[in-house]
Amino acid sequence: MIQTNSTVKRVAIIANHKFQSKKIANKLFTTLREDERFYLTKKSPDIVITIGGDGVLLSAFHTYENELDHVRFVGIHTGHLGFYTDYLEHQVDELITTLREDTGEKISYPVLQVSIALADGRRIRGLALNESTIKRIEKTMVADVLVHNVKLERFRGDGLLVATPTGSTAYNKSLGGAVLHPTIEALQLTEIASINNRVYRSIGSSMIVPKKDHIEVYPKKTGRYIVSVDNKTYTYKDIVKIEYQISPQKVHFVSTPWHTSFWQRVKDAFLGDLDR
Numbered sequence: 598m599i600q601t602n603s604t605v606k607r608v609a610i611i612a613n614h615k616f617q618s619k620k621i622a623n624k625l626f627t628t629l630r631e632d633e634r635f636y637l638t639k640k641s642p643d644i645v646i647t648i649g650g651d652g653v654l655l656s657a658f659h660t661y662e663n664e665l666d667h668v669r670f671v672g673i674h675t676g677h678l679g680f681y682t683d684y685l686e687h688q689v690d691e692l693i694t695t696l697r698e699d700t701g702e703k704i705s706y707p708v709l710q711v712s713i714a715l716a717d718g719r720r721i722r723g724l725a726l727n728e729s730t731i732k733r734i735e736k737t738m739v740a741d742v743l744v745h746n747v748k749l750e751r752f753r754g755d756g757l758l759v760a761t762p763t764g765s766t767a768y769n770k771s772l773g774g775a776v777l778h779p780t781i782e783a784l785q786l787t788e789i790a791s792i793n794n795r796v797y798r799s800i801g802s803s804m805i806v807p808k809k810d811h812i813e814v815y816p817k818k819t820g821r822y823i824v825s826v827d828n829k830t831y832t833y834k835d836i837v838k839i840e841y842q843i844s845p846q847k848v849h850f851v852s853t854p855w856h857t858s859f860w861q862r863v864k865d866a867f868l869g870d871l872d873r
């Protein structure tokens with residue numbers, strides 16, 4: 598039986614393998630276990646605390662991707678400040694205070710829904726917190742790209758990436774994509790090494806696609822493709838179509854007084870204090 602007493606919060610603690618993360622996990626575990634307002638369990642939690650980096654939060658997201666409606670995440674970063682983590686390792690006490698005073702407030706961000714249609718009739722669905730990519734394994738990927746039913750281009754190159762707003766600072770940024778504020782409900786379509794010359798042409802720049810528009814990619818060649826969804830990769834033969842849209846579901850985070858401004862995170866992560 599799942600405990601449904603609404604005053605008791607079900608809390609899961611997930612840490613990576615770093616010594617420092619395990620130490621923090623132990624401290625949280627002993628403190629929250631002795632507090633009757635919390636019930637520590639990995640089963641159907643209300644709050645998931647991740648300890649490590651953004652990578653741990655990504656894994657935790659996928660562990661609970663079928664329960665996004667009732668889960669709120671909160672992260673401690675053992676290292677520099679991450680994009681999905683509000684607390685640093687010396688702020689465990691502040692996190693405990695936040696949890697004790699928590700009234701259920703949340704901050705929500707869009708997630709990406711990916712739907713893959715294979716030639717054998719199978720249809721595979723996935724949810725991404727950061728992004729999804731498609732690449733052809735053997736040769737150049739050739740694919741028709743449609744945005745909101747408009748056939749935009751025939752793409753040639755290594756592949757394509759579709760990022761969420763919060764994923765815009767990850768792989769998307771490495772490819773030259775734009776950094777998007779997470780309150781903007783849009784997807785970003787970014788090319789991976791497109792071939793552009795007198796014969797072949799694609800847009801070249803990243804495109805920000807609004808919530809109401811979906812993106813379709815029709816690979817024109819048979820063969821094997823690698824599809825990534827955040828930190829996971831899958832190999833498929835003969836993809837007919839891959840479709841991207843903002844999911845009707847969102848990912849929720851515990852609203853914390855330590856929630857750092859997005860622009861401050863961008864500065865801390867990529868620029869540092871250059872203006873000394």
Ligand code: NAP
Binds near residue numbers: 655679765
């Ligand atoms: P990883 O290879 O350990 O992590 C790649 C780096 O991306 C880590 O420094 C991670 O931060 C950071 N990161 C993750 N999400 C981010 C976000 N939303 N904004 C800014 N930085 C972010 O693999 P992982 O930890 O399992 O993460 C998987 C992610 O790696 C994928 O979703 C993809 O975005 C990214 N990736 C990037 C490239 C590239 O830039 N060329 C290639 C493949 C994959 P932490 O150290 O805090 O974990």
Ligand code: MN
Binds near residue numbers: 650653
């Ligand atoms: Mn990582």
